[in-house]
Amino acid sequence: MxxxxxxxxxxxxxxxxxxxxxxxxxxxxxxxxxxxxxxxxxxxxxRPTTVPLFSVPVTDQAMRDKIVYRLEQENVKVYVTDAGMISVDNEATARRLRAILVREDLVPGNVDPWALFDVERWTVNDFQQNVNLQRSITAQITQHIESLDEIDRAEVVLGMPEKALFTADQKPVTASVILTIKPGSDFASPSQRKKVEGVQKLLIKAIPGLKAENITIADSAGNVLNDFDGMAEIDRVNIVAKEQKLIENLENAYREKILATLQQNFDKDRVRNLNIKIDMDMSKKEVNSTEYFPFTKRPDNKDTPYDDSEILESVTVSSQIIDKTFKGTAYNPEGPAGVEGQNPPVYSDMSNLYGVHQEKSETKNQAINTKQTQEIKSPSIDRVTVSVNIDGLWRRKTDPQTGQLLVTPANSIEREYIPVSAEDLEKAKALVQDAIGYNRDRGDSVTVTNIAVDRSAQFAAEDLAYIRSEQTRRTILLSIIAVIAVLIAFILFRIISREMERRRRLREEELLRKHQLEREKTLWEAEQAGMEVTMSVEERERAELQESVMSIAREHPEDVAMLIRTWLMEE
Missing domain, CATH: 1.20.5 (Single alpha-helices involved in coiled-coils or other helix-helix interfaces)
Structure with missing residues (x-):
């Protein structure tokens, strides 16, 4: 190697x-x-393989930006080339995004519907081409509808009749779609009409010659979802409900504002009921008006006490003055030479007369100030009516001498009603008028009354509470007096008992002292007589105890007194 x-x-x-x-x-x-x-x-x-969203580039920069922005809201990665081709990661994502773009009218104008659905129209013969065309469109539409998040399954049936020789004999293209909606989805609810309209637009763009009135979209229960004409009554009811809700919210806002203002001045308990009715015109009106008014050549000087403005009713744009004067014989046509004229006799008789003609005229083109206004009114308030009742003051009567409340024989407090003065009612009326933006020309009405409110139940409760409080106060007073009497009796009893006890002890002490003196006297006499006196043990201990107590009392008299007081308190 x-x-x-x-x-x-x-x-x-x-x-x-x-x-x-x-x-x-x-x-x-x-x-x-x-x-x-x-x-x-x-x-x-x-590089990853991507699927083009459209078969042609999107050349419109603004439309391309809108499409990319909408696709980014779906959290999808979008690839855009310099030429304007938009592509995504896979075919399923492309079908789902195409359906969304069709539903929201974001398909560029240069995109062919066939290119949108990627339908290849090539075959051997016309019949096979038409069959393949219908099958391809049906399959592509089914895939696009099923790519929607809320659709579980879709069944599409297209009716594509053959072309007739005459337009009057041509049968329309029809389409029927049955949608199986995923559980828990609100696709079929009337509030989600936009989603159904998206499916309908998808069909119209995919099928040539298909019109909206020839499309039927139903759910698996047989309910027609695209019957928008039948939903017009529901829409009208919803619009009326929204209008009533708007009026109610406006009335509540006015009511809260007026009540808050009046209750700050007249107390919450006196201003309870406020009725307000607002008539609104919810129709949309377009008003075109032209106003003519003079020119202001010089505005008014605010520093002067008089009006020194200069106003011109009109301005001369152009003028024409004509001044003609003619003297002599008038021109009398005679006809060709050598031929007698055809003038009437009356003109022939006046042919040689001398005349004078004078013409004067002046034409001025005047311009005035013009103001053209175009406004759209919707909605507007036609009329506001307010009625409010302000209760007077109820003052309790008191005894001028004692300051106590006066009570009738029926055990109720005497009260005096003080009505609201006419001046205060006028001020309250002006306050309400300013709060609602009162407009007399509009027919607004404000009524402020002073009608005494029936407070029988409130007064009965107050009277009952007052009587109970008086009874409670009287009971407490009697109880206090009884307790004081018992305490005084107890104190007197204790004083008398202690005095009797003291006297009893004094008597006993006196007896004991006398007995002791007699005993001592007897002992002394016995000692004087030379007799031997014997004392018992108890008598000896008693004598020693008495001597010790007497010595302690002489040495510490205060402690002995405190000890005696303690004994007395314990007894």
């Missing part, structure tokens, strides 16, 4: 040495061209 390579290398080297410079340059060029070709093939083969 190595010898073969060496031999091949020697042969190439020998040939290279024999070639001329031109041959060497040609060989180098061929090798470079082959290398460049290989590089280009590898580059183009590595």
């Amino acid at each position: 190595n010898e073969w390579l060496k031999k091949l290398f020697l042969q190439v080297k020998e040939l290279w040495s024999k070639w001329t410079v031109i041959q060497k340059v040609i060989l180098i060029g061929i090798v470079a061209a082959v290398i460049v070709a290989l590089i280009l093939v590898s580059v183009f083969s590595s």
Whole structure:
């Protein structure tokens, strides 16, 4: 193998040495061209395969930008060449996007419907060509409709009659489509009419000679979806409902604004009911008017107290003055020479008379100031009516001496009604008029009244609450008095009890003291008599305890007093 390579290398080297410079340059060029070709093939083969959206380039820059912007909203990668060709990644995406563009009228005018659906119209004979044409159109339309997100399956039947000799005998092209809509989709709802119109436009662009009135689109339940004439009544009802909703919203806005203003001045409880009715003209009117008015040559100076403006009713654009004077005999035609004239006798008699003729005229072309106005009115308010009632003030009567509320024998509070003054009613009326933009020429009406509102239930509740509060206050007062009386009685009882106890203790202490004195006296007498006195253990302990208590009382009188008070409180 190595010898073969060496031999091949020697042969190439020998040939290279024999070639001329031109041959060497040609060989180098061929090798470079082959290398460049290989590089280009590898580059183009590595690029992803795309499917053109249209078979022809879109030359209109504005239309191409609209199409690309709409496709980018579908989160689809779009490729646009310098020539204007638009392509996407695969055929399924292309069919779905074509359906969207047809539905939204974004198909360029230079795109042929056949190129849109990629139908190849070539065959052997006319009959086979027509059959293949119909089958191809049906298949392509079915694929396009089924590529929609909300369509599960589509069945398309086309009626393409043969061409008749006379136009009056030509039968129309028809199309019927049955759509199986995916569960949960609102494709068949009246609010999604635009989607059904998109399918209908798809059929019209795909089938030559097909008109909208010859298309029937139904769902799997047999409901016709493109009966737009039958939906006109539904549309009218929806429009009326929207108009009523608009009027209601406007009335609510006026009502909230007026109530907020009046309730700030008259209190919320006094201004409760406000009725407002707005009559609106929802029809669309186009008004063309021409107004003629004079020219203002010099405007009014606002600094002067008088009007110094200069106004011209018209301006002379052009004028013509004619002044003719004629003296002499008038021209009297006689006819050819040698022939008697054919003039009537009356002219013949006046042929040699001398006359004078004078003509004066002046023609002026005057121009006036003109203003032409063209406006479209829709909608407009025809009339606004407002009625509002303002209640007066109810003031409770009080006793001027005690300041207490006056109560009738029927246990109700006496009240006095103070009506709203006429001046306040006029001010409230002006306030409402300014709030609604009152226009007398339009027929607006504002009514502000002062009618006493029936507050029987409110007053009954207030009277009941007042009576209950008075009863509660009286009960609390009596309870407080009773508690105070009980406390006073208890205090008196305690004082009397303590006094009786103190006296009882004093008596007992006095008795004990007397007994002690007698005992001590007896002992002293016995000692004086030289008698031996014996004391029991209890008497001895009692005597020692008394001596210790007396010594403590002498040394700490305050502590002993505190101890005695504590004993008394415990008892």
